[in-house]
Amino acid sequence: MIDTTAALEEACRLLAQSDFITIDTEFLRETTFWPELCLIQMASPEHEYIVDPMAKGLDLKPFFELMANSAVVKVFHAARQDIEIIFHLGDLLPHPIFDTQVAAMVCGFGDSVSYDQLVQKVKNVHIDKTSRFTDWSRRPLSEKQLDYALADVTHLRDVYLKLKGQLEAEGRAEWLTEEMAILESRETYDLPPEHAWQRLKMRLRKPTELAVMQYVAAWREREARARNVPRSRVLKDDAIYEIAQQQPKDVEALGRLRTIPKGWERSSSGAAIIEQVNTALALPKSEMPHLQRHAHAPEGTQSAVELLKVLLRLTSEKHGVASKVIANSDDLEKIAAEGEKAEVAALQGWRKELFGDLALKLISGGVGLRFVDKRVEAVEF
Structure with missing residues (x-):
């Protein structure tokens, strides 16, 4: 594994000489808001590397420069989470990119085909998945684990060439443009906290309820990011729905809610929730969110x-x-x-x-x- 900045610089220099490189990452995010990057796998037709981003003193700057190199196509499979990590750590979006999962759908391999299924169909190779649930943050990693990680980019080279050739032969290369534009958009990975409520299921309809949900969800989003913990560790979705419906204006009312743990209402978080509720309720009706009413569907x-x-x-x-x-x-x-x-x-x-x-x-x-x-x-x- 590459564990020094000098070795990473040399690897990225060699990879940058290729028209395309394949990329994958291994990460953990069960206990954090932001994914914890544990491994980076990269390959070109001539080279293949595993990078240890957890190595002491390793500077990922050469990797980010490679991601920003517009002369090299970056090939991912199911790219969204990998790109989210790169965006968060490097404040950049890889460009140009090619997502083999999307390309496979355009080429008739089915809906949301998995990487191992695609490798099986394209190369007739079976990937041993016994290392899939590895704790990638632990060191040292076994040779079997490293082989499994590297296979995520070595087989991807042939998959990419197969799909790229098929798309060009069938005149469908431009069909991917729209989907790739979404994956390369900052808005895909940098949703403002004020828009976090839109990720929740729309169980509520009244403008006052939606306003409270918007403000409380935005507070939760900011808290989760600042503390780097999952959103549910800050406040569960069910609690947001109940707060939006009951609209507690003081700690006593908040404490009576079924979804609020006993005593939590008197914490600093409880006080912040009350502030968000009262701020939302003070909005003019015209500034509260409104869900568009769908016209009644015609008969038939x-x-x-x-x-x-x-x-x-x-x-x-x-x-x-x-x-x-x-x-x-x-x-x-x-x-x-x-x-x-x-x-x-x-x-x-x-x-x-x-x-x-x-x-x-x-x-x-x-x-x-x-x-x-x-x-x-x-x-x-």
Whole structure:
């Protein structure tokens, strides 16, 4: 393992000479808000390395410079968590990137295919998963554990070349652009605390309830980040819902809530919660959050959604693209209810050409579904 800055500089210099490199990380986050980086694995067609970011005195600056090198494509599988770590520690986003999980969906390998499944399909190689649940923060790591970690980037080289070649041969390389743009966006990893409430399930509807939920969730987000602990260690989701509904204005009222541990209401956190509740309730009604009311779906909409699901499945099978990457259930419901006015990804770009146009014709009567030789097919009128 690389455990000195000088060795890391040399490794990154050699990797930077390649058109692409494969990247993976091993981390722990069960007891922290921010992932604790334990290993970095990198490979190019000629080189492969494991880096110990926990090594004393190791400076990751050469690694971050490599991540920012726009001449080198950074290849990940299911990139979001790896990029989140790089963004948090290096305050940068790798560019350009290629996510093999997304590419695999576009190439017809199914929805959210795992790395070992993809390696099995592309290389016919079985990955030994017995080291998957390793505590990667412990030292020393065994040769078996290091071999397992390195396999996450060595097989990825062949997977990348296979998928890249297939995308280019089928003229689908640009289909990944939108998804990669999301993964390269700061907003994906740097959600303002004020928006943290939007991650919660929308069990509440009233503006006052939503305002309290917004303020309390923002406080929890700031606390969790500052203390580097999971959000649930600060305050559980159920407690936020109850606080938003009951709106306790003093410690006595807070202490009566079922989700609040006995005595917690008199802590500094309890006082902070009361402050957030009262601040939220003091907002003018016009400044409180409002959930958009969905128009009542026309009669027969659900039946139309079921037909659209069949059409989506047919499209997915015909073109060898995972249905998940073309459209989701919300897209179908909006198309069924709103037609061409629906603001969904399925009615934009390549998705519209592949599925959206047919979907609009289906709900307007221009396309029908029929059985032919015990199979369903779409027919344009």
